[in-house]
Amino acid sequence: MIDKQGFLDFEKPVRSSKIFSGQSTLHTPTYGESSFRVTSPDSLKGTHDSAIGNFGIPQYGGSMAGTVVYPKDNRKGCKSFDDFGISFKSKPGSLPTFVLVDCGDCFFALKVWNVQNAGASAVLVADNIEEPLITMDTPEEDIKAAKYIQNITIPSALLDKSFGEKLKKVISNGDMVNVNLDWRESVPHPDDRVEYELWTNSNDECGIKCDMLMDFVKDFKGAAQLLERGGYTQFTPHYITWYCPMAFTISKQCKSQCINHGRYCAPDPEQDFSSGYDGKDVVIENLR
Template identity: 85%
Template structure:
């Protein structure tokens, strides 16, 4: 097992290096403006690098007073241990805490400052170098508890500028700054183009869980923007290719399709059990092709329905992450399975796949964007988004990409309503005869939940089945049995003695489902 894991780490290292020639690889550091407004001797505008966690205020700015603590200057411990608080007082500027780089994760420094009341954090580099992006650490049970709860913005500043701020603060100056994100995303016109580099793998730990939750949460807003023509959205998926020396190895064969051209890491990082990397590549390819098919029908927003439904109905944890489950989702949304299959091509062919080749080419940075090397990555108007992948902050970043005064209503109000249940019943279960549906329209987009009707709860998966459960089932569409009215009397073949049965009433004959023949003047009601 340890040998397998060691080989996997070596192989994944090769795969990442194989993404693009090192000479052309280019990671772009996304920046915002930091302007010192006082004291006069250090007034000016400086660059700062946006942290890849927390919530940057895209489209806006924040003013604050910079504080440099006398103790815990690296922010690696809770400030409460030193009796330090950064909570703002009425009438005073919010407090921006300056901490030094080193000894612990960037995200932990920001979390500790946030808990102490800071409104933003500036991290001073400890070496002279070009600005870098502060990323969150690999998430495990301990780090995930604070990473997902960071809600303040942060920025890295150069060592020399950090020293300038510290010197001014230590001499007794009141240092006020303005963090500005208004130009962090270009806003040239009334349409925003954005793309999400994502993955269908739901077994990579906390980061995958957060991505899946974001997809479900953001779907409603994304569809409103797309349906209204306000945005042009494109999904993307990262793949790697297997180095030539490893193409015939068991590991590459299990992680790749098209003879090593398109690969993904093993979901469980264990070659001997569970799903394989090629399973992920195939589903990523299927999701790309679903987008291409719906885009040709001028309904690109249906992609959001597919990927979120697939997450719910076909999770790896339940061993349902497969072609059969995927096709059941495609069918429920009324999409053409054959067109999706034609788009996917032959994964066993020793040749290029045009769809995945296009994706690999797109990973390489063009213009101001830079290479995509972090999963997930959101790109808005060709600028990589930095910060927490969370509905409110992402929507703010997208909305900052509109030319001023052209923002759609969804950017100006949190009251977002959708009407997805009117189109193909949202892909959910329905009983047209009884006018029943499992489709519920919510702020977060439609959900498929079996309904509660006249006190009777329907049970099922909400997509293909919903059946009445518990007492009173005959009140709902007569339990699916025959019913009729004659001479002011209502008749039903439905009986419920712990289990619904369709049995014609006294004086009637038939199967109880489609027909019961007789007269109300015979049998129980007979006057003959």
């Protein structure tokens, strides 16, 4: 959940998989899926649902095999594992290490950052509540988090509580748990083409996340155009607008905030109808 300050509730994952102008919105839970398959032991063998974290670098179009470990200390991953003398670096010739941590007490992104710094290749977060899987999001306006989120490079996935408990029990019994994370079906790709969407607004004023979004758009613009022209992708931008009620289309407010006779409107950027840019300027910029 997101509290009134815009921070994620420590104990409950945010129920969102879309970002509007850098701010999460509440809606029916959907999530970016990855196929999580246990290859051993036989007692857990099979495919299970998981939800991709909204940070880090999932191996879209590929897969990753690894061995799951559950740390004896710092099981929520909220502190540096260096403080406990724990390292997850894989030995030469061995499978990558996937670290299982518990939900709660700190941001998901911080858990992943701490595990990454300890040398792991991926993070699995066991939910602490029986609920439908949802996307693990990033903290909205946390300055400390902004410093490390952009440096997270390993993938992460959320597992439901019941399966997480089974994993922990098997590991505690001394069994080796080998798994495979598969992202080959996590992105829609009809006709061998990747489809992706961006929800935004030219009047982005939501702090750190909007700054990151704008930087991403600038950096990715050239590559996006080449991919689109080559027929490899289909990009759909979404801009937030509202319409003016018919009874007020000739009012000063609607004329200054809307275009096309009140059909497409945006809030005044300065919240001042008498000076600066108007909402209609924002709509025109969105169209441009």
